[in-house]
Amino acid sequence: MVNTVIGEAPVSIGDGNYSSKYPKRTDFLEAGVPFISANNLDNGVVISEGMRFISEQQHSTLKKGHLEKNDVLVVTRGNGIGNVARVDEKWQGANINAQLVLLRADDIKISKKYLFLYTRSKYFFDLVKLFSSGTAQPQLPIGALKKIPVSYPENIDDQLKIVRIVSAYDDLIENNKRRIELLEDSARQLYKEWFMRFRFPGHEHVKIIDGVPEGWESCPASDALHINPRVSVEKGKEIVCVPMASLSESQMTVDKSAFEQRTNHTSVKFMRGDTLFARITPCLENGKTAFVYFLEEGEIACGSTEFVVLRGKKVSNQFTYLLAREESFRGNAIKSMIGSSGRQRVQPSCFDKYIVPIAPDYIQEQFDSMVSSAFEQIAVLAKQNEQLARARDLLLPKLMGGEIAV
Numbered sequence: 001m002v003n004t005v006i007g008e009a010p011v012s013i014g015d016g017n018y019s020s021k022y023p024k025r026t027d028f029l030e031a032g033v034p035f036i037s038a039n040n041l042d043n044g045v046v047i048s049e050g051m052r053f054i055s056e057q058q059h060s061t062l063k064k065g066h067l068e069k070n071d072v073l074v075v076t077r078g079n080g081i082g083n084v085a086r087v088d089e090k091w092q093g094a095n096i097n098a099q100l101v102l103l104r105a106d107d108i109k110i111s112k113k114y115l116f117l118y119t120r121s122k123y124f125f126d127l128v129k130l131f132s133s134g135t136a137q138p139q140l141p142i143g144a145l146k147k148i149p150v151s152y153p154e155n156i157d158d159q160l161k162i163v164r165i166v167s168a169y170d171d172l173i174e175n176n177k178r179r180i181e182l183l184e185d186s187a188r189q190l191y192k193e194w195f196m197r198f199r200f201p202g203h204e205h206v207k208i209i210d211g212v213p214e215g216w217e218s219c220p221a222s223d224a225l226h227i228n229p230r231v232s233v234e235k236g237k238e239i240v241c242v243p244m245a246s247l248s249e250s251q252m253t254v255d256k257s258a259f260e261q262r263t264n265h266t267s268v269k270f271m272r273g274d275t276l277f278a279r280i281t282p283c284l285e286n287g288k289t290a291f292v293y294f295l296e297e298g299e300i301a302c303g304s305t306e307f308v309v310l311r312g313k314k315v316s317n318q319f320t321y322l323l324a325r326e327e328s329f330r331g332n333a334i335k336s337m338i339g340s341s342g343r344q345r346v347q348p349s350c351f352d353k354y355i356v357p358i359a360p361d362y363i364q365e366q367f368d369s370m371v372s373s374a375f376e377q378i379a380v381l382a383k384q385n386e387q388l389a390r391a392r393d394l395l396l397p398k399l400m401g402g403e404i405a406v
Helices: 054-059 114-121 122-131 156-195 317-324 327-335 348-351 361-400
Strands: 001-004 013-017 032-037 044-046 053-056 072-075 085-086 102-104 149-152 218-221 226-227 239-242 260-262 266-273 275-278 288-290 300-303 306-313 355-358
Touching: 001 013, 001 317, 013 218, 032 085, 085 355, 102 114, 102 156, 114 122, 114 260, 122 361, 156 317, 156 361, 239 266, 260 288, 266 306, 275 317, 306 317, 317 361
Parallel strands: 044 085, 239 300
Antiparallel strands: 001 149, 013 102, 032 053, 072 085, 072 102, 218 355, 226 306, 239 260, 266 300, 275 288, 275 306
16 A cells, blocks of 8 residues: 555646636636636536637646646635546647646556545545645645545556445435426426416316416415525524535535534524525525425524525425416526626515416425435435435545545
8 A cells, every 4th residue: 555645646636726817807708728618627527618718829838737637626726625536538728727627647557447436535635634724715735735645556457446336325326416307307307387377177168367377376486485584593593504615506405515514603594395496696596505404303404605595385395396487587687686796686576576376385395395305315315315425424534545445
């Protein structure tokens, strides 16, 4: 077993610090050579959403940050510090900006797959936080990165065995994530079908009157929902605090690794079944929204003061979450935003302007019984993933350190 630091391991390090040649805002194009930033790293891969491009001519003048297949990208500045991604064929030859550093294994002494596994581990993430400096804008200088410990078996085959063992956990987690995605999508589609297209059971025999089926009610969201309902908790009691970073842009699930335990509570408090809705730019535009499935009944948590808490009043909590995920609901909130550039916030009055169709009780009950099953399954799968990730994170350092033989 080799115990060393990244700076002395058979790994080369490159960055995107281009000095005076760094592309200006006016240099970016709609097509050309990809110029990857921290925002393009998502769950271990590089994504094209929000990708910026530079010309071939400018690319030729940049001597740093040219990517090869299976390079590992590490975010070393800002709130995403410690996030990583592996470069696939699509991004060969691309450039990276100053937020990123690339690690390139020689693949003779240390496997590229092993290096990626190591950098994706909680062990590495925690070390990045430990070696970083700054709070508002944390950063990990290359000099500090080089001092981060790394262990690896001398035998490449043993490294690949560790990769296979740990990948089995990752495969199960990814499978559960796909199931969660399908379950949530089915609930969203059912919501659209019943409450936007009005194709609920028996709709063929119901007339549309004033924009809604006969027997239905139309009311503002502020009447259909509790907006920031009052929740009290004992002063000084230790409770969970949920930051904005924990919320997903596409699913109800949350990243619990960013949760904190706090006795100094924020003013934003919520309970199981509530919906957390981002009220600040760009989090709202990006879709940060969550369903609070992760608390026990009666448990109270606090969170970012940039959350709007939504709770069902004339509709169920499941309906409330699905409503909050609708583009029209989010669009109405976005239109109300005021404030300085980059710090605009939703105005509470926007919920008076969004009209919600309220179905008769028997239709709502039928809908709720169908989507509640999906919500419950998502909560179970999310908990399974937490347990799998915990087991993987406990196992990985022991495998890497030779404590468990492979």
